[in-house]
Amino acid sequence: MSTRRQERVGERIHEEICDVLQKRIRDPRLAGVTVTGVEVSPDLKVAKVFISALGDRESRNSALQGLQHASKYIRRQLAQQLQMRSTPELRFALDESWERGARIDELLEQVCNTESSNKVTDSGASDDSDKA
Numbered sequence: 001m002s003t004r005r006q007e008r009v010g011e012r013i014h015e016e017i018c019d020v021l022q023k024r025i026r027d028p029r030l031a032g033v034t035v036t037g038v039e040v041s042p043d044l045k046v047a048k049v050f051i052s053a054l055g056d057r058e059s060r061n062s063a064l065q066g067l068q069h070a071s072k073y074i075r076r077q078l079a080q081q082l083q084m085r086s087t088p089e090l091r092f093a094l095d096e097s098w099e100r101g102a103r104i105d106e107l108l109e110q111v112c113n114t115e116s117s118n119k120v121t122d123s124g125a126s127d128d129s130d131k132a
Helices: 004-023 057-082 097-131
Strands: 033-040 046-053 089-094
Touching: 004 033, 004 046, 004 057, 033 057, 046 057, 057 089
Parallel strands: 046 089
Antiparallel strands: 033 046
């Protein structure tokens, strides 16, 4: 469970990283990168930054490498904006919650389709037995 301070720092980091990515970094690997969330450790020394990126697995991994390459620059920019005693270390990770959610939706749809086809089959079988 995160404290209010962790949440506030995470929100500020989120805003500032988005600003840096939009206005100050020109790495083509980072085109289509979106910061989806930030989790800050209780001691405020580490910030885990979740990102989503357009494209296939290879392009997402490339975007992640680009962010890791630019992490020192991004951290310096954060230090100027956050005015904290120490700026959290940035750890970037792919946010796969969208993919997991889409997969769950797909599985639920399959279950619903299977159940509805079973109901049609069952109702057809009961109609035949009524006629006999």
